[in-house]
Amino acid sequence: MRNPFVYGEEVVGESFIDRDDELRMLTKDIESNERVFLISPRRYGKTSLIVNLFGVLRGKRWLTARIDLYKATSLESLANLYGVSVIHSIESKPEKWIRFSKEFIPMLRPTITINPDGQPELSLNLHPREQNIELLLDxxxxxxxxxxxxxxxxxxxxxxxxxxxxxxxxxxIEKALRANIQRHHNVSYIFAGSKKRMLYDMVSKPSSAFYKMGKVIHLNKINRKDFERFIINKFLQARISISDDALGKIFTITEEIPYNIQFLCHQIWDKYYGQKKIIIDDVEATIKDIAFGQTPIYTTIWDRLTLHQRRVLKAIADSGGKGIFSQDFRQQYGLGSPSSVQTSVNSLISHEFLDRENDSYVFLDVFFKEWIRRRMSDFGPEQKMNRF
Ligand SMILES: Nc1ncnc2c1ncn2[C@@H]1O[C@H](COP(=O)(O)OP(=O)(O)OP(=O)(O)O)[C@@H](O)[C@H]1O
Ligand SMILES: [Mg+2]
Structure with missing residues (x-):
């Protein structure tokens, strides 16, 4: 039987836990032409929600296009991504792509190649004669x-x-985009992102091009009961039951981040498929496997951190990450002044080891946290050298 727990890609169909409320709200906003800023920490399920919303809207005869700006490394690649996404939304047949592109975007030269999966792939390149990229983007x-x-x-x-x-x-580019889309009456927009502070700044700073340009929706974790039901049912389909404390452990250790839950369940399934029941010891053993399986990577990361950054990570791994600037906390973990804690935390956030959630600091990779807790159990404030 195929492993039903999917991670690392957007989930659809059977693998998608219906975010009924979120989908309903988004659909309503989009249908009433609201522009939406969809914000959440990494790996909460923004892209999956968008893909599933697109499914709903296509059922109502909408055309849908998604542009992943991580892939845009220059204005020219943005033009390619934008053009290709829009063409795909309207034409599914490769033979029509070229005709459409020549008619509507003559400034771009279309080519179709066959990708490694054997599928035709469209790309649009700027005509050598054409230099005015801003005009093209407009x-x-x-x-x-x-x-x-x-x-x-x-x-x-x-x-x-x-x-x-x-x-x-x-x-x-932000100003040009805003000036254009403001005039659109038949196109709705979603702006999704995971760099929370940056996105909030973009909508809430009066000097920003997107100031008050739309409604902000903060995407939360998935309803716990729904996720529990999903896990229980998937295991049941393979005649595997799961004990309540095993299930509870999955949720605490993963901090209920959807990606982490799916990843852990995927590994549990692989390890124990064929067994009748999953108990808490099985979950523990899998967590240990995952954390220690990453030792070569985690050791490399650890070695590159400063001693102070390591102390901060260890302190957060052990304590849960609340009140880290308080005097008690700093003293307990030998962290020195608040400003040195701030410097380390800022660097750890910018390298995506930590994130800020309300008033506490959390690990982005909960298995790294587990590795630190277990492997560095005797790494204390007085430690001068790393243990490897
Ligand atoms: N509704 C859902 N049902 C089941 N699993 C989900 C759901 N949403 C997210 N996940 C899990 O989380 C993973 C990450 O989802 P997705 O890529 O949609 O998140 P994201 O917020 O766009 O992440 P990123 O910040 O990395 O772009 C998925 O691969 C899946 O394992
Ligand atoms: Mg995403």
Missing amino acids: KLYNLPEEIAVRHKKRVIIAFDEFQEIRTLNGEK
């Missing part, structure tokens, strides 16, 4: 509205990892 931003009017259909464009637009050419 044209592309307006293409969805043009298509919507011509085909009498509504269109949704989702920018995934929207904050990455800042890495392209800063404010200029």
Whole structure:
């Protein structure tokens, strides 16, 4: 039987736990032409939610296009991504891609290649004669509205990892995008992202191009009862039951982050498929396998950190990450002044080891946290050298 726990890619169909409330709310907002900023920490399920929302909207004859800005490394690659996504939303047949592209975006030269999976792939390159990339982008931003009017259909464009637009050419591109999309009446927009502070700044700072441009939706973790039911049912389909404390352990250790839960369950399934019951010891053993299986990577990371950063990580791993600037905390873990804690924390956040959730600091990789807790159990404030 195929492992039913999917991680590391967007989930659809059987693998997607219905986020009924979120889907209903998003659908309503989008249908009433609201622009939505969808924000959550990494791996909570933004992309999956967007893909499933697209499924709902396509059922209502909408055209859907998603642009992943992580893939845009230059203005030219943004133009390619934008153009290709919009063309795919309207034409599914490769033979029509070229004709469409030549008619609507003559500034770009289309080519079709066959990718390693044997599927045709469209790419759009700037004509060598054509230098005015800004004009081209203006044209592309307006293409969805043009298509919507011509085909009498509504269109949704989702920018995934929207904050990455800042890495392209800063404010200029944001202003141009805003100026164009503000005029659209038949196209709805979602701006999704995981760099929370950056995205909040983009919508809430009066000086920002996207100031008050839409509604902010903060995506939370998945309803625990729904996730429990999902796990129990998936194991049951293979005639495996799972004890209550084993299930509880899965949720605490993963901090209820959807990716982590699916990842851990995937490994438990692989390890114990064929067994009748999963008990808490099995969950423990799997966590240990995962954490220690990553030892070569985690050791390399650990070695590159400063002694103070290691202390901060160890302290957060042991304590849960609340009140880390308080005098008691700093004294207990030998962390020195609040400003040195701040410096280490900032660096650990920018390297994506930690994230801030309300008033506490959490590990992005909970298995790294487990590895530190278990492997570095005697790494204390007085430690001068790392243990490896
Ligand atoms: N609704 C869901 N049902 C089941 N699993 C989910 C759901 N949403 C997310 N997941 C799990 O979390 C993983 C990450 O989901 P997704 O890629 O959608 O999140 P994301 O917020 O876009 O992440 P990133 O910040 O890395 O872009 C999925 O591969 C899946 O394992
Ligand atoms: Mg994503």
